[in-house]
Amino acid sequence: MAKQERAEQTRRSLIRAAALTFDDVGYERSSLTRISEAAGVSKGALSFHFASKDELADAVQESAHLAARTVVDAVRRRPGPALQSVIDITHELAALLERDPVARAGARLARERPASTELPHHWNAAWAEAVRRLLRHARTDGSLIPGANVHTVAVLVAYLMSGLETTVRDHGVLAELVPPQGADDPPEPPRAWLSRIWELVLPEVAAVGHLPVLMAHGSRPCGDEDGALCPLGPRAAEP
Amino acid sequence: MAKQERAEQTRRSLIRAAALTFDDVGYERSSLTRISEAAGVSKGALSFHFASKDELADAVQESAHLAARTVVDAVRRRPGPALQSVIDITHELAALLERDPVARAGARLARERPASTELPHHWNAAWAEAVRRLLRHARTDGSLIPGANVHTVAVLVAYLMSGLETTVRDHGVLAELVPPQGADDPPEPPRAWLSRIWELVLPEVAAVGHLPVLMAHGSRPCGDEDGALCPLGPRAAEP
Numbered sequence: 001m002a003k004q005e006r007a008e009q010t011r012r013s014l015i016r017a018a019a020l021t022f023d024d025v026g027y028e029r030s031s032l033t034r035i036s037e038a039a040g041v042s043k044g045a046l047s048f049h050f051a052s053k054d055e056l057a058d059a060v061q062e063s064a065h066l067a068a069r070t071v072v073d074a075v076r077r078r079p080g081p082a083l084q085s086v087i088d089i090t091h092e093l094a095a096l097l098e099r100d101p102v103a104r105a106g107a108r109l110a111r112e113r114p115a116s117t118e119l120p121h122h123w124n125a126a127w128a129e130a131v132r133r134l135l136r137h138a139r140t141d142g143s144l145i146p147g148a149n150v151h152t153v154a155v156l157v158a159y160l161m162s163g164l165e166t167t168v169r170d171h172g173v174l175a176e177l178v179p180p181q182g183a184d185d186p187p188e189p190p191r192a193w194l195s196r197i198w199e200l201v202l203p204e205v206a207a208v209g210h211l212p213v214l215m216a217h218g219s220r221p222c223g224d225e226d227g228a229l230c231p232l233g234p235r236a237a238e239p
Numbered sequence: 240m241a242k243q244e245r246a247e248q249t250r251r252s253l254i255r256a257a258a259l260t261f262d263d264v265g266y267e268r269s270s271l272t273r274i275s276e277a278a279g280v281s282k283g284a285l286s287f288h289f290a291s292k293d294e295l296a297d298a299v300q301e302s303a304h305l306a307a308r309t310v311v312d313a314v315r316r317r318p319g320p321a322l323q324s325v326i327d328i329t330h331e332l333a334a335l336l337e338r339d340p341v342a343r344a345g346a347r348l349a350r351e352r353p354a355s356t357e358l359p360h361h362w363n364a365a366w367a368e369a370v371r372r373l374l375r376h377a378r379t380d381g382s383l384i385p386g387a388n389v390h391t392v393a394v395l396v397a398y399l400m401s402g403l404e405t406t407v408r409d410h411g412v413l414a415e416l417v418p419p420q421g422a423d424d425p426p427e428p429p430r431a432w433l434s435r436i437w438e439l440v441l442p443e444v445a446a447v448g449h450l451p452v453l454m455a456h457g458s459r460p461c462g463d464e465d466g467a468l469c470p471l472g473p474r475a476a477e478p
Contacts, residue, residue: 026351028267111405112265151417152435158417159402159436166350166401178393196391197398204439 011049013039015063018056019105023169027057027112057109061121064106068126071096079227081143082134083206084214086153087198089127089134090160091218091232094191097168107165124161131157143210153205160197164190191218250288252278254302257295258344262408266296266351296348300360303345307365310335318466320382321373322445323453325392326437328366328373329399330457330471333430336407346404363400370396382449392444399436403429430457 017039021030032053036046050056071092075085096103110116110123119125135153138144144153168190175187198216206214218232256278260269271292275285289295310331314324335342349355349362358364374392377383383392407429414426437455445453457471 026267028265149435149439152439154417155432155435156439158406159398159432162402162405163398166405167397178390178397193394193398196388196394200388200391200395200443201440203443 007049010039010041010045014041014046014049014056015059016102017041019060019063019102022057022060022105022109023101027053027109032056057113058116058119058121060102061106061109061113061116061119061123064100064103064109064123065121065126067096067100067103068093068106068123072127072130076130076134078221078229080219080229081210081214082138082141083143083210084219084229086131086134086138086157087214087216088218088220088232089131090157090164090194090198091191093127093161094164094168094194097164098190104169108169111165123165127161128158142207143214145205145207148205156201160194164194167193194218246288249278249280249284253280253285253288253295254298255341256280258299258302258341261296261299261344261348262340266292266348271295296352297355297358297360299341300345300348300352300355300358300362303339303342303348303362304360304365306335306339306342307332307345307362311366311369315369315373317460317468319458319468320449320453321377321380322382322449323458323468325370325373325377325396326453326455327457327459327471328370329396329403329433329437330430332366332400333403333407333433336403337429343404343408347408350404362404366400367397381446382453384444384446387444395440399433403433406432433457 014035018030018035021035021038030053032043032046035056036043039046050059072089075088075092078085078088093103097107107123116122132154135144135150135157139148139150144150178188178193195217202211202214202216215229215231219229220232222228222230253274257269257274260274260277269292271282271285274295275282278285289298311328314327314331317324317327332342336346346362355361371393374383374389378387378389383389417427417432434456441453441455442450454468454470458468459471461467461469
């Protein structure tokens, strides 16, 4: 393996180990020693790649931003009503947070490092502007109910994203408020909670003509030529 | 001033100084030195009252829980439809978080100290069980729309509370998604966002007969003898 390739591999495993650590114990309690051990790399090798914990956190946030951005851009390229794309972005980001510790770490660091708010690769920057544009578009493509307040829907999405980011890590509140029906039932995953909320609000938000076709559970391209959308199903939650 | 009274006063100012610090920089970055300086108390006096940062954090969480519990219990004692009480609890807790750094610190510590999840004075314990009972009651008192899924409303409340707790500290996402109409307008306070969301979902959640009387902006007792409810107004946001 070429030297440069090996260096790139070390860098990637450091970012992943750092993400696992940040996701687990947060920025302040993550030590460079723990991260280098988790990556199976010497502290010298770590400091060759990253001069400080701050730099490592930046790299994790950049990586998380890229992952979120990729998901968001893929949804934006899909055909279909703009309101469906807004729903799909929340589902795809929930699935990303469920499966990807780098994404979870990026979202957590965005909260714990206030100085990173201005960074172009801040977690929220990956979706906030896209959602804002899509909601404006949903007014012109007719998927939003006439007279709907775009601001209110934007606020709802912001609450959902913020709620998602904390509940995906700590199911505590939801488990207490919404105990599983049977004692042995597993707790509902965050994506199921999202579907419930979209189901609840869609009749107030979606234009009557669009209501029957919008999917509160999220959609994905069916894969056929005419670009139709199929129900998202459990796929998005899988790695 | 009696010695015991002075000790009690020192203890209270330590809890308040600790809350301001925890609210500002979080648990990990809060040092006992900074807290004792903020309280205007020697480190010796601090350690007389609290053996560790953990003990101090427990005391802050207990204080925050008591404040939230007081607010929740006052709402529960009010007459009126149970669904209105659920709405009012979210508004009163938002107002509490806006005005009271001890409450904000308690909510933040609940998130940052996973070990405190089992504590009886965990932030969520102050409202989660009450909301669950009220939602069950809203089904029997007829304020909930027949066939409404109590679980879904409970999930919504949990998302609202989790979103509130983070947005009350960092208006960033909401300011980006929902910019004020005029360039010089101040950003909307969290309570205004809450009202928007309740307005949006009430038609899907409230029984038709109750819809005209339920107040998405929150209510409070009018103060007359028959226990009627009046619009909450800005009062709740004031100290």
